[in-house]
Amino acid sequence: MKIDVLSLFPEMFDGVLHSSIMKKAQENEAVSFRVTDFREHSGNKHHKVDDYPYGGGAGMVLKAEPLFAAVESLALEESKKPRVILMCPQGERFTQQKAEELAAEEHLVFLCGHYEGYDERIREHLVTDELSLGDFVLTGGEIASMAIIDSVVRLLPNVLGNSDSPVHDSFSTGLLEHPQYTRPADFRGMKVPDILLSGNHGEIEKWRQEQSLKRTFERRKDLLENAPLTEHQQKLLKSLKSKEKS
Structure with a gap:
């Protein structure tokens, strides 16, 4: 499995993805991780990825252009589109059954936002899933995506020491x-x-x-x-x- 994460704070993933089961999964070639700062796809010299919402309101909204460009750059060489997962408190409640479903995929892309929200066109035309850990709000999608990645990767073959372990979870x-x-x-x-x-x-x-x-x-x-x-x-x-x- 390939897992890509698009985040404004890629350094947050250093410890999680290179320790414990995540480290073992990579060593066993069950999964590969890539974390990208999607400011690289901002398309402007100031690397600006957010803007004020139309109609007014508090906070800033993530722009559509950088996230579309970032996802498209990841999937250019693939015939099958990846599963693109938006971390969002408005999303479907994440469950073990969802983890099992995602563990059957070849390529997952996690979008981790900050600020007030996302341009709605990201939801409507880019992502395949919107997921939430529960009825609470985090500063950004990074921590939530780490939790979901952990729950998915441990289900992959040759990751846990005992193949029966996830069956009885x-x-x-x-x-x-x-x-x-x-x-x-x-x-x-x-x-x-x-x-x-x-x-x-x-x-x-x-x-x-x-x-x-x-x-x-x-x-x-x-x-x-x-x-x-x-x-x-x-x-x-x-x-x-x-x-x-x-």
Whole structure:
């Protein structure tokens, strides 16, 4: 996968893209990163990329010309257009399912804006996706794009040490992940559940599914509306709802 980031502050990405899993992903040739200051495509000697909004109002608006030129320069040699992602608080809420969808792409381009907003023609004619991390506003799109890039790249083949790891992540199954424990089995009187020490893998998997459902019910009931539940989980959910009412 190729990932391009268009930002006014490319130095913000130095540590994130060259550490931990992102560094390993590049070493394993699973992904390549390129961060471009789109002031280079401003088309004017002052490298100006923003202007006052028509009709008046507070703040400055990013101009269409530099972002169109920057994206077009990235895709000139490609027959297939890249997925162009606009980081914006008005965008679709980012989810694990969206991360899985993007992980299947060959080329992603992230647009990170600042100021008051974007010229609307960028939304209408340049981008393929508008994404948001949640119902809050950041100074710019850089931090949000870093989070999304991390969540996508870790899903690529040969990135994580264990290929099963992302399969059991919270949200990948539609539910939150089950509790995890490691050695020692008894820490200050706090003991690991006996079932995890039993060696009975069938019962352990059943326990994990039950705990995953229970945790989701307690913390994120909204996820259960569309979660694909087994017959056993459906019975357990009915029992949890009954106990909550009593």
